[in-house]
Amino acid sequence: MLRLYHVLLGMILLALAPPVVKFAFPHFSLFSNVQHQPVIESKANRTQVSMIASTNSHLSEGNVWKSILGKTVAPPEWQVAACKENGSLLCVSSKGKLLGTVEMGVYPLGQQADFQKMLKSAGIPLDASQDYQNQKYQSQVSIALKAWITDRYTVLSKDSQATSGDNVIFSAQPPQNALVGKLRGMHYGFEEKQQDEVKEKHTGYVAFDGTALYVITTAFDSTRKTGKFETLESFQSFEPHLSAIVANLNL
Numbered sequence: 001m002l003r004l005y006h007v008l009l010g011m012i013l014l015a016l017a018p019p020v021v022k023f024a025f026p027h028f029s030l031f032s033n034v035q036h037q038p039v040i041e042s043k044a045n046r047t048q049v050s051m052i053a054s055t056n057s058h059l060s061e062g063n064v065w066k067s068i069l070g071k072t073v074a075p076p077e078w079q080v081a082a083c084k085e086n087g088s089l090l091c092v093s094s095k096g097k098l099l100g101t102v103e104m105g106v107y108p109l110g111q112q113a114d115f116q117k118m119l120k121s122a123g124i125p126l127d128a129s130q131d132y133q134n135q136k137y138q139s140q141v142s143i144a145l146k147a148w149i150t151d152r153y154t155v156l157s158k159d160s161q162a163t164s165g166d167n168v169i170f171s172a173q174p175p176q177n178a179l180v181g182k183l184r185g186m187h188y189g190f191e192e193k194q195q196d197e198v199k200e201k202h203t204g205y206v207a208f209d210g211t212a213l214y215v216i217t218t219a220f221d222s223t224r225k226t227g228k229f230e231t232l233e234s235f236q237s238f239e240p241h242l243s244a245i246v247a248n249l250n251l
Helices: 002-024 028-035 064-068 113-121 135-167 232-247
Strands: 078-082 089-094 097-108 169-180 183-194 197-208 212-220
Touching: 064 078, 064 097, 089 232, 097 232, 113 135, 135 169, 135 183, 135 197, 169 197, 169 232, 197 232, 212 232
Parallel strands: none
Antiparallel strands: 078 089, 089 097, 097 212, 169 183, 183 197, 197 212
16 A cells, blocks of 8 residues: 555656746756857858857957057157057057057957858858968958948948038048958048048058958047047058058957
8 A cells, every 4th residue: 555655656746747847947948948049140141150250259358459469660759559448449649648549340240241242242152161361262352341441431421421511522542452460451541621621531451350350440530539539640640650550460
């Protein structure tokens, strides 16, 4: 009789076990599902670029310039160093006075749908097994970067026209090949003039390493909060030195 009681009790507990476990750990199955969710939610991206959803780990903490800044050059008595207050800015100063900043943006390819299309149009497969720095891809990468710059020029030109009208002339320089560390990138720039007076002047570098788009910019532009110089004279004095700094980055 005792054995029969134990058997019946065991059968009852076994029958009740699933709901008990589900009640005791209500988030267990949900957490398990979250772990396996694709990082890229777009259907188009999910099958093509799920492997490029994050930037290099050494760029994820602190000021990005501390990780990549190599040899620096500047006018006499000028100093160049990673800014303490902002993780994306390079500070340029003289005798303790801040003259301007240079901004670095690192954009994971998985979040750049337009640039993905530019790469595909240039004949570059979005495949984790590919070495995008291989010589055979360099011409295609340059084509994609030029397309990115052209698209940027188009947007900025329209914005200039909408905000300033015909009184301001928007002028863009042709993209030029440039070294961004060990990466082969492009240099670009543009300015806005009003009656022969420079209202804005911008310079930038862009490169692609297969996982992320690197965009380095600075300007003489009173409307910008960061990535700018306070005076046109300071901007023009530093601009020739920036190319050497960019070429010596640890990328």
